[in-house]
Amino acid sequence: MKARTIGRYALLLLVLAITIGPFLWQLSTSLKGVTEDIYSTPPQLLPLHPTPGNYARVADAVPIWSFALNSLIVALANVVANCVGASMAGYALARLRFRGRTAATTVFLTSLLVPFEAIMIALFLVMRSLHLNNTLAAVVLPGSIAALNVLLMRNAFLALPAAVEEAAVIDGANAWQRFVRIAAPSARGTIVVVAVFSFMFSWDDFLWPLIVLSDPAKYTLTIGLSYLQGTFVNDQRLIAAGTMIAVAPLVLLFTAAQKYFFRGVGEGAVKG
Secondary structure (H helix, E strand, O other), X not given: OHXXXXXXXXXXXXHHHHHHHHHHHXXXXXXXXXXXXXXXXXXXXXXXXXXXXXXXXXXXXXOHHXXXXXXXXXXXXHHHHHHHHHHHHHHHHHHOOOOOHHHHHHHHHHHOOOOHHHOHXXXXXHHHHOOXXXXXXXXXXXXXXXXXXXXXXHHHHHOOOHHHHHHHHHOOOOXXXXXXXXXXXXXXXXXXXXXXXXXXHHHHOOXXXXXXXXXXXXXXXXXXXXXXXXXXXXXXXXXXXXXXXXXXXXXXXXXXXXXXXXXXXXXXXXXX
C-alpha cells in the first residue's frame, strides 16, 4: 500500500514537471540578464541576477502593447458574443419546443468533428465577399458563437428543474423572461466557463488572424510575437519575455474565475 501511494505521488510529480516545467523555464529565461548563459550545462533554472529589463526590450523591439490591445478587443468581443449568443442558443435547444430542434442539436454536434483547416478557405472567401478582410471584425466573427459553448449551455439548462419553469409559465412569464430571470442566473457557473474558453481560444488563436489580417497595425499578440522569433532569433530572452506577456492575462483570468469555472464544468457536463 505504501509503495502504491509513493508511485501515485511520483506519477503526479512527473505530470506536474511536464506541465509546469516549460512555463517555469520560460519565466526564468525572461528574467536572465544578457551576461548569463541560457544554454549552460547543466541548465540553470534560477537566474543569478534577475532583471525585468527583457520586458522593456520587448516593447522597444515590437509594438507589443498595440498588439496586446488588438488581442484584448478580439477576446472581449468573443467573450460577449459567446456568453450572449451561446446562452440564447443553448436555452432554445434545451427548453423550447420547435420543429427541427433535434436536427439543430445534431448540426452543432457534427460541427465539432470538422477541423478548422477544412473550412478556413471558405471562411476567408466569405469575409472577402463581406469586405471585412484585414479587420478585427473578421477575426471575431468565425468564433463569435462556438458550437462547444452552445452545447455546454444546453446541458446546463437541461439540468434546470422543469417545475421551476412551469411555475413561471403559470405566472405569465414569456420565454425571454424565463431565460433572463430563471435560466441564466441558474447557469452562472457555465457562463463563466464559456467566458474563460472564449477568451482563451481567441487570445491564443494564431492561424486565423494570420490568414485574414495583412496590416501590421491590426495584428494580434500571437502574430506580433512572431516578429521576435524572426528578428531576434539568437536572443531567446526576448522571446521568453514576450511569451510571458502573452500568458499572463490567461493565468490571471483563470485564477480569478477558477471557483466558478470548476462549478460550471459540472453544470455543463455532457450527460450520457
